[in-house]
Amino acid sequence: MSTTSCVSALLDLLLPPRCAGCGERLPLLPPRLAAGLEGGGLPGFCPPCSHSVLENEAPCLRCGHGEAAPLCLACARRAPPFAATVAPYIYGGQLRVALLRFKLANATHLARPLGGLMAPIIVAAAPGDLVVPVPLHRRRLLRRGFNPAALLARSALGAARATPHSDPLPTLRYDALARCSDTVSQAGLSRAERERNVAGAFTADPRRVAGRRVLLVDDVMTTGATAAACAHALAGAGARATVVAVLARRC
Known part of the structure; x- marks a missing residue:
């Protein structure tokens, strides 16, 4: 894992990411895994907000x-x-x-x-x-x-x-x-x-x-x-x- 990826992962743990649309907290999952879950959608957006895009x-x-x-x-x-x-x-x-x-x-x-x-x-x-x-x-x-x-x-x-x-x-x-x-x-x-x-x-x-x-x-x-x-x-x-x-x- 690169230094940038390590820093990004650490920041996500300290400051959990929130949906860019509604501001709700997002699950701490790798983007590919999160997108693959039922109801998953755009990276950075929760499933309900993703469906509006x-x-x-x-x-x-x-x-x-x-x-x-x-x-x-x-x-x-x-x-x-x-x-x-x-x-x-x-x-x-x-x-x-x-x-x-x-x-x-x-x-x-x-x-x-x-x-x-x-x-x-x-x-x-x-x-x-x-x-x-x-x-x-x-x-x-x-x-x-x-x-x-x-x-x-x-x-x-x-x-x-x-x-x-x-x-x-x-x-x-x-x-x-x-x-x-x-x-x-x-x-x-x-x-x-x-x-x-x-x-x-x-x-x-x-x-x-x-x-x-x-x-x-x-x-x-x-x-x-x-x-x-x-x-x-x-x-x-x-x-x-x-x-x-x-x-x-x-x-």
């Missing part, structure tokens, strides 16, 4: 919109600047509750179970890829104290390291992309307003991304406006392609 079935390959495979009408009419979107779950149920607690109630401990759900995306990435979290503007980062996307990306990569994999994992870079405009919140804005709000809001470092494929990590995708603005900046800096990886998709 819906998988994103047959999504559009470009924007991840549910039940729109292989391509939704919006992407067929106007292709987004990113190559693909991986969004394994629908934004709803206890996953929505967990994400809101994580982002708005400073429940940063939830980065571990939520990031763990994104580990398969990291394992499936190519060894030469860069994992780049969607950045916050420095003023917003100071107000909030943490960047949810960065914590998710770090936790996902950590969980991926503990998962059997044959190829080297991609590299996490916090300095490849920056937010140069402190825009207003996207909440409550229409699609067109969201696009205008974040247009030109990001800048990428050519020294980090030129010629590389970028796995752009965020928590939730709504219209894809933020991801598109990031992808434009990355392409302008010479990135070969951008693939968006989010935990959940609003559909």
